[in-house]
Amino acid sequence: MPAITLPDGSVRTFDGPVTGTTVAAAIGPGLAKAALAMQVDGKVRDLAHAIEQDATVRFITRKDPEALELIRHDAAHVLAEAVQALFPGTQVTIGPAIENGFYYDFARNEPFKPEDFPAIEQKMREIVARNAGFECIVTSRHEAMELFEKKGEKYKVELIRDLPRGETITLYRQGDWVDLCRGPHMRGTGDVGTAFKLMKVAGAYWRGDHRNAMLSRIYGTAWRDQKELDAYLHQLEEAEKRDHRKIGKEMNLFHLQEEAVGSVFWHPKGWKLYRTVEDYMRRRLDQADYLEVKTPQLVDRKLWIESGHWENYRPHMFIATVEDESEKDRVLAVKPMNCPCHVQIFNQGVRSYRELPMRLAEFGACHRYEPSGALHGIMRVRAFTQDDAHIFCTEDQIATETVRFVELLSGIYRDLGFSDFRVKFSDRPEKRSGSDAVWDQAEGALKEACRIANVEYVLNPGEGAFYGPKLEFVLRDAIGRDWQCGTLQVDFVLPERLGAEYVAEDGSRKRPVMLHRAILGSFERFLGILIEQHAGRFPLWLAPVQVVVATIVSDADEYAREAVAALQAAGIRAELDLRNEKINRKVVDHIDQRVPVLAVVGRREAEERALVLRRLPGREQETVKLAEAVARLAAEATPPDLRVASD
């Protein structure tokens, strides 16, 4: 006699086990028609699922957030059926719903091509139109193995074999097509609707392991209706427009070329942007009691052997040698990190506990041989500069330093236009240095510090550095990809390996703890994200060109020169546009170049010693006396850390 509690609090009782379909029908024909699935005591279930005991039930209709995931998961099944119908001999593997869509991985000798999409989509539409019901079949391990064995589906057989003993094995049937699946599903393939689209093909390793076979993955997107699909596709187009690679070219900020793969050629305007951020960071670090240092690019492998990098990362390091016979045994590595060098500075002389925490900072240029497939614009490169620092401190100081760091990082992110970021906590990886006891200590200290600093994180198991656990501060790019920028890593291992010590209060020698930390991460990556975040339209203080003074007639040239000089004298990055073009044209060009402020001068302004200011790409304009314009723009162009509080 199950009693079903509905979201409005009402309770309905039934004589025996009931399916969601029956309950929905009992509530009303509207709901019976709209219900796609249900949530029983918080778990999403098929409508055909029998409820045997008292439960709280909520029906899921197309409007509910859960519907999207169901649509996408069902779409993956429809895709798989379509592919097997069109390409006999293709084996199915897995096909989950993901953010914005779904994918399905197939095993086939010949990978799929985008040209195959129209036919597959057509077949999918047929399957949706046929609207076969999803039927859940509970089966035994043995039967399931036999079924897929007979079909020649060796991946499915492997999946079943690896399912934990005692797990219920369910199959879902849609017409004649059957897949191993945990569910839940909607009523039938018709519920998928037609607002789906196949997006791209990609290779993907079976079970995500590069030692396994490469499968052919088809990605698709699916939505509740055409309008949502169109909106999503439009959003993708918009995102493409803010791609840093595109904007970098359009604004002439940087370029990349074959002769220096993975290294950025910064152009004057791009370098101005870089320098503006670097200067800002340097001031923030000074204020936060960091000591800036500079360490060598080329360091003997001896040091990397001691630090453990040689053992763990040698294939990723660039090696430099010279031809001179007397140097033939010397192998230098281009530094992939700064930490061992910073320890060398710490190790000079005898350190006292009074010097701790000692925060050594460096804008350190590092090189890493990244796999070719990993390279991405300026966000993933082989030559990059970290805003790196190592805090040498006592164990007791970890918490306070973490709090200080998180505060510094949040303030800087806010100034640069990021109020939103996510934090991941990565704990011990398989390949690591240091004993378990040391790792327990390091992870414990970092967790405790997070608690005190009030940092909410998601756990990222097994992803720590080889020398310690880390916090990762993650920002999202225009295309929706996440990038690690800031990081804080607790390290008990390197100080030990490199023999760092200080004299404690009681005169004994102790090991400091090392906190590796970066805020931007690498300038290259961060600037890439910064470009995308602002779509190239930077706040005035960051813009590489802040103001362009543009003339209407050549009679105003001389005054325009004077105006630019006055702006530049006030520290404003101003340029002059005296081209023999109409003002309309100049407006368009500077909008294209994402110049924040256009100052127009004609005869009138020259006479009145004024500027007509226009905020691009806006249309509003305002006439301001030259002296006042300079003062106002200079104030606005002041980096946030140098502004005097006006209120």
Next chain:
RNA sequence: GCCGACAUAGCUCAGCGGUAGAGCAACUGAUUCGUAAUCAGUAGGUCCCCGGUUCAAAUCCGGGUGUCGGCACCA
């Protein structure tokens, strides 16, 4: 690194066996104009590289390199 796609003028792209094209940018000239592209003219190319097929290759085939999308990697 793996799977797939792509590489033509400074940029965006067309051409896909038969003398390399367009728009924009550049340059020259005219025009001096009041806020979202003034007009006319000129110049500009080892069609990514190396091989092969062919009477003939930007185009077809093979091999490199790079870029892009994923996967794997990311100290």
